[in-house]
Amino acid sequence: MTTTTRFAPSPTGHIHVGNLRTALMNWLIARKAGGSFILRLDDTDQERSKQEYADGIMRDLEWLGLTWDRVERQSDRLDRYAAAADGLREKGRLYEVFETPTELDLKRKKQLNMGKPPVYDRAGLNLSDDDRARLRAEGREGYWRFKLDLERIEWPDGIIGDVSIDAASVSDPVLIRADGQVLYTFASSVDDVDMGVTDIVRGADHVTNTATQIQIIKALGGTPPRFAHHSLLTGPQGEELSKRLGTLSLKDLRENGVAPEALLSLMARLGSSQPVELKMTLGELADGFDLSQFGTSPTKFDAEDLWPLTRERNQHLPFDAVRARIAGMGVPDDLAERFWRVASHNITKLDDLADWWVIFSEGAEPVIDPEDAEFVAQALTLLPPPPYTDTSWAEWTAAVKDATGRKGKGLFMPLRKALTGQAHGPEMSDLMPLLQVVRAKART
Template sequence: MAVFSRLPTAIMIRTRFAPSPTGFLHIGGARTALFSWAYARHHSGAFILRVEDTDLARSTPDAVRAILDGMLWLGLTYDEGPFYQTQRMDRYRAVIQEMLAAGTAYHCYMAPEELDRLREEQRSQGVKPRYNGLWRPEPGKILPTPPAAVLPVVRFKNPRDGMVAWDDLVKGRIEIANGELDDLVIARADGTPTYNFCVVVDDRDMGITHVIRGDDHVNNTPRQINILRALGAPVPLYAHLSMILGDDGQKLSKRHGAVSVMQYDDEGYLPEAVLNYLARLGWSHGDDEIFSMQQFCEWFDLDHITPSAAQFNTEKLNWLNAHYLKRTDIARLTALVRPRLEARGLSVAGTPSLEAIIGLYRDRAANLNELADAAGIFYAHPEVPTRLLEKHLTPEALPLLADFIAGLAEVAWEAPAIGALIKESVARHGMKMPKLAMPIRVLLTGQEQTPSVDALVALFPREEVLERLGKADDPRPSGIDPS
């Protein structure tokens, strides 16, 4: 029994990410790409992107673009590729001919309906459905005469005895009896090669040393190892990552994370926050929670990947994203928020500057969309809910507000001076600060929660503040939501 667990240390590490373009790049695929990328970077190796697009019925150019866009947004740069399997068909067919000549593959003329009947009989007998080896060449065996009306498939001549085993770098030792594996179809009747065969040829030709992928591929691994052995090719080391569960402990679905990576961009997440979060889904470095991708690549190994399922936690991702927002350069945040405002039809030219708004609000925001929401208030009059007007523009607050408005005409337009004016106004009327601060917030922003009210007022042009606060005298001012 052959066991594959170690490669010569002199071999350059080569990993690959090989998505099928039948959908978007989701969180599970992104984590696989991240771990493969980081392992190659840790060992100064090469990271290859391969697009496994042989499923012509389901693969689409839009899905390919979604995968490439997701990789670009995350910053997971590849050293080689992207390689497309549909562009390598001649190579696959050549290898199949080599295997037919070597006797490690053979033509099978069993018609699909005949195979269906065989499997149905096996199920009725309580036997595992499998091909019965009718057309498999064996010493001394006389094969049936090939039927003229049936185009043959090509099957791999899988070993019948012994075990195929490997030391999985995440799950530990795995052994599968060859008797459990039937002869895999490696080329369909129309000549197109099948998935498991293409993967083997690609991994051999591209010199892949480590295959890091989801554990839904564990059942493919023994078949792929046997084909590699038949080709006399080196067998890579395998690391199968456990699945990611949703917040509720159930299999990840669209309602809690199995969505396009680019949707996280749409929802206002920073790519470095998503990467940092993905890095901790099933891997750890002590108690470290926040780290750069450079640090991650320096630390990353396969020994500290847990074999148990990881659980997605939206609150944790939001916390990380807020952390990165606070530490991201304001110029970059401005460049990210500006198109979000423009998409809403808002012009950000003039006063106040978007940079100043973001500087005031970024410590209070969890994502870029929240920053855009805050900034939008400065470039379009907000709808002020009637309930907030009734709550805060009380008869005792109106004289206080009028006093403050009168002082605004002459005050120096900076936060300290405006703050002093607020304090003087409340002191003259014997009121507490919220009696004035809350009406100002509500009339300027339509909200009860804002940054420091003096800094808020100072961001607006003086004329804009006077206009918005002046609505307090109008019982039904325009722009006020009566709901």
């Protein structure tokens, strides 16, 4: 059987790092096995689902290289869900209920006070046709629950290990709302059967959903896929991450300059026993991916960890990968490759290149310590105007040393700061040929 996985986001907002972890794991399983990866948009919530978010999800996945074999939309499958619901009704596995949220809350509190698990009492199963007609006459709208078989639901989880849940401890799940909207638990089960999904990785908060969906899938005549539940992400101090996810959307990370390879390399190893290492291709990540290496404890995510990986990735890029960007900054063709070689080791984000070209093309705002002012002024009188060569720095500093007697750091550092405005950066012998001008202020 072909390995088939899916990523099933709801297009009700931008996807974030938590969503990415799920998408990436499913993608890696499919690609490692030479299987199929489905992008399924769970858009049955027609009020909140928007095309702009669907487009954004696709744009984010394409940015990361997480290509899909086909796209499915739940909104195109409403007739299929209706037919599947009719089939469950015929089997006696779907029944209508009428309790209000307030009534359900009172029932739960009563059960808890009696020391019982707060599960639905199945009162809807005892309603006669006359009862249902009377409730509708009162203005109540019926909704539909799935009747669980009260037995243990067990599966070998790919991360957690063997899982066993007593169905008697779980409420019969609501599958269809009073307004007719098909809920995730049902639509997802129908889709997984129809689309031949063989493997599903998702967050540990879905374990109970998995238990009920295993029974729903079997009731639909399908074979449950292999399930694995990854740990949930927390902030760097172990704090709840959900409150910060709005600032951790893939869209924001991309716009802030995070490299896709950095994000993928971190998320593919975070929470596993394998070290986080930069991988420049998804193939490398897939080769080393192993669900059994992941643990069950909450996993700390710190967005700051993305920057060293982004820096490393950018330093690995060949000149051809940035040629167009550098040309767009106005760097002359004869200096472009040297500019990349010099600047690439002194940036984190590619956007930082622009700052370096300003230094080279317009001249830096000089930094001159008061005690070095006279020395720098004298040294600059010995500096000829551009253009400079690979030997210009050595020739100039030798002349300054002879004229002033300064040497070592006391010689080189003030001159570097006067020309570049920075105490650190590229080797000055490499940098000098890129200097187009030297600020007049530095020469006075």
